Amino acid sequence: MNTLQMAVSIVMFFVLFFGIGFILNMILKTTWLPLVLYFGFAGYLIFTLSSFHFADISVMISGLAGTIIGGWTIQTLRSKGYKMF
Structure with a gap:
């Protein structure tokens, strides 16, 4: 994977999973x-696929970070009184 592709993938998966988690x-x-x-x-992917490379792991970690930040954002907004639907 090209370095530019990896950088774009990391940002894209972070934003994607942040949005999905937030919604x-x-x-x-x-x-x-x-x-x-x-x-x-x-966990399903780890047990079914045989090998991961650095690029795969870094993209998965960025998606995980996006999911965590999305949950934290919703929790913060709710604690400050914002109601979602």
């Missing part, structure tokens, strides 16, 4: 459900 948290009114789903999906 799921907002609609389902759960704070950490997307994080649990992400760990389940990552």
